Amino acid sequence: MSDLLNVAKISGTHHLKGAVKVVSHMDDIELLTGNKVIVESPAGLKKVLTVTSAGFMMGNKAVLEFEEITNKVDAAALAGSMVLIKRDLIGIGEDEYLASDVIGMEVMELGGESLGKVTDIFETPAHEIYVVNEGSEEIMIPGIEEFIENIDFENRKITVKLIEGMKPEKE
Numbered sequence: 001m002s003d004l005l006n007v008a009k010i011s012g013t014h015h016l017k018g019a020v021k022v023v024s025h026m027d028d029i030e031l032l033t034g035n036k037v038i039v040e041s042p043a044g045l046k047k048v049l050t051v052t053s054a055g056f057m058m059g060n061k062a063v064l065e066f067e068e069i070t071n072k073v074d075a076a077a078l079a080g081s082m083v084l085i086k087r088d089l090i091g092i093g094e095d096e097y098l099a100s101d102v103i104g105m106e107v108m109e110l111g112g113e114s115l116g117k118v119t120d121i122f123e124t125p126a127h128e129i130y131v132v133n134e135g136s137e138e139i140m141i142p143g144i145e146e147f148i149e150n151i152d153f154e155n156r157k158i159t160v161k162l163i164e165g166m167k168p169e170k171e
Contacts, residue, residue, distance in 0.1 A: 004038065005101075008062065008083040013076050018069040019053075020078055024062045029054045031089065032064065038084040105156045107132045107141070110149060115139055115167070118158065130158070137168050 008022035032051040053065040116134030128143035149159040
């Protein structure tokens, strides 16, 4: 599991003084205030920046201000970049994981057949549901021990045990 978490994507500038608008993957983006983050451009270039202000505007849209970015031109250059933080900043324990940790993992049945990749996870009152896609086929797997045999973060594979009717019928 990566030591870094993707917590937001920069969507554009907010005002002339260098603030940026982001789409946040965090419930409490204010935790970033006063902390260093890594901003990674789509080309893979990384900068360490200090967040001086972080707050939500509406829904998952937020505004971040950085100590090192003081004008709209520099802020505009960050558009499309990911905001990454160290996992321990938000108190994620060793045996805990976030949805972003499993998105993109390959899902295998116990017998070794690949079912596709995790493309989404959504919460229900009872548990998470993993959405797995292979081409046009979609399988929804409850994130409970009865179905999830193993999550191998190192090899990015999830092993599952499905019951009849969970997989689409092959024609």
